[in-house]
Amino acid sequence: MRFTDCRNLPLFTDLYELTMAQVYFEKKMDKTAVFNFFIRPNNKRNYFLFAGLDLLIDYLLNLKFTEDDIEFLRSTRKFKEEFLNYLRNFKFTGNLYSVDEGEIVFANEPIIQVEAPIIQAQIIETFLINTIQISILVATKALRCYSVAPDKMLIDFGMRRAHGTDAGMIAARSSYIGGFVGTSNVLAGKEFGIPIYGTMAHSFVMAHDTEEKAFENFASVYPENTIFLIDTYDTLEGVKNAIKVAKKKGIRIKGVRIDSGDLLTLSREVRRLLDINGFRDSIILASGGINEYKIKELVDKKAPIDAFGVGTELVTSADTPYLDCAYKLVEYDGKPKMKLSSKKVTVPYKKQFYRIFRNGKILKDVVSHFDEIVENGVKMLKLYIKDGEVVRRSPPLQEIREKTLINFKTLPDTFKSITQHMTLSPEVSQRLLKSTEELKKAIRGF
């Protein structure tokens, strides 16, 4: 059973996608629709790191209603046989444009563009938003952690507090893309090839009669590779026990982990004790309620911490646990479409967007008509699926991760703050602006 097998999830969709589909089917509305996925402004995020595309592509390629699915739909009495027959042969035959994973993007940019017969474009909506939102959410949080501590090892320790198993997997993948070095999630190691890390748990220490005995047992199985968890009873006694065991057994202390207490004070004292005992190469790993704000504070105060295990706050993006994002119809059958309900006006038309750099830094982004050329602009939307066939895929995660770190260097420093809100709003090209204004007048009738 592969994790990705679970991704043939045609019924992982809102009911209205299927009921609307039946109307389109009966009314023979089978023309091409264009949908844009974008993120609305978020005052706690200056930028977003795009991730999750490869999971979406897997879903699109595997999408197929099974007989079991059809049977369930029949049992709801909401669907007619003709439509159920249509679903039997349903597959995604459209085009998928997307920015590359590992790109930095901003609010109101068309990050993903789907161009497909309208039924297809609708049925995939729920999964698309679901998977892309959490992927970007965690990737962005991870990059914020990386941004304040690029020289530290950051490890995803969040799977147990992620919202379900899928989130645990996506969090591992997204945080790796966002600059983390690995994860504690073994399945993510298997499925995604992400480096896996682990130390020991308090329960392990507690299961033994003494901390010293626990350390001895662990170190005898992993003599080269033990990170001792030293805060089960008393952190400073804990590090002394680790040193005692290492000296007695003649082994190295790969590192120690502190999971509670005043990390600044404790890490300094622990470092001192390790150093005076000759364990200068042993690392200190801190965990427990870590986020980018705490990492920054500890880094600013020069806490001698080499690695952070970031868990709950990373995987739930606790300071902003969701992105207001949308997947909006912008064209149907060649006609531009826009919504005018209060505060949620969308920009119509099939689009492209361009990034313009100056001195290696992002100067501005320009959202345009799809066929426009913006001078000196780098095209951000690339064709990944053409007529249902993959024509481009995300590179291996390691490469995406490297690309992220290169892309991050192009982000102007003003946007890198984790506390001050300062972001880039994409320009809309003159031509797109004009067509949009004209359409707005036409809809409003004045």
Place this chain on the structure above:
Amino acid sequence: MRFTDCRNLPLFTDLYELTMAQVYFEKKMDKTAVFNFFIRPNNKRNYFLFAGLDLLIDYLLNLKFTEDDIEFLRSTRKFKEEFLNYLRNFKFTGNLYSVDEGEIVFANEPIIQVEAPIIQAQIIETFLINTIQISILVATKALRCYSVAPDKMLIDFGMRRAHGTDAGMIAARSSYIGGFVGTSNVLAGKEFGIPIYGTMAHSFVMAHDTEEKAFENFASVYPENTIFLIDTYDTLEGVKNAIKVAKKKGIRIKGVRIDSGDLLTLSREVRRLLDINGFRDSIILASGGINEYKIKELVDKKAPIDAFGVGTELVTSADTPYLDCAYKLVEYDGKPKMKLSSKKVTVPYKKQFYRIFRNGKILKDVVSHFDEIVENGVKMLKLYIKDGEVVRRSPPLQEIREKTLINFKTLPDTFKSITQHMTLSPEVSQRLLKSTEELKKAIRGF
């Protein structure tokens, strides 16, 4: 492919669970451990609704390392052949005690108790916390929504903003347990038998040349069953269009949905227009950024809204996106265990907990030794799995839901506030208190 098939996820575990397991294996530490799962105090939640147990039981029953899993573990070079062989035959053979799904619980109560050979009890930790945490998180949020609007229809519209597919499924299940009437999630309808609901999307209206045409098309396919989305362009024009179409076609308006704008003012005017046109039975469904606080405000102001679609805020539990919860070793090989690191002291010993009622309301909860009898107390922990075999299961979801609503009536009114923090702290029995104090002294050595 069934959703639950994806739950054979033995590698969905933190690496340290497996490395510790190898140490236990090599050192022949195969005695029984007892772990307690509990939630730490949360100042935004006065109570928690327990859910997710049946998913955990499925996982425990299906847990098996495949040859593919073993091969991956071998490739990490962290495990020896003897241990990998042991994993080949790994299954859960322990006991699982739990409160029933649909019970109201409080912080610091041992909600789940696992009693198993220590390797087993550790390997299941990650999945247990992962699945139970999100299940309780959403169930609790749902019950808070229900608590302020018990006479309204509440529907889960959150799957697209849930953190991944698993969270989307769990959110549907948990919100139903928490008093919702159903979900938009079709797969949750199939897998869990939850009633499914849907209306139409803005894109559907926009795909047509006019709103009127969109309404006509939809209503002609579902003449008895259409909820018109009326805010794509202008809400009041929208309801007029719905009325026009219904009159022209001689059909009923099952309802209208408003997804934006000032819901109080709009719902009043929409109600008036429906009523004067003879559509007194048509319901008004509100959606868009709904949470328990907004529902309460609208209910308090007597907004004529019959149903709420609750999405993002429900499935991410946005005001408190995670529960600080833990799975702690309390006994190993018959010996009590406790951790003393700062601020995280745990209560040792295998436990039971009792609920004492007065006049049909919860008076207090008492946490005790497992074999204690608390007079007039109702035993909360029940045996679900005995020696690896299921001896009790959660009833059908519909029954759990009914039980939740009965249990909710036993909650003292003071705890029902969604804004004032007032909760119940379980008492620790005199005997358990005394044993704990003695153990603390013994560990500290004074």
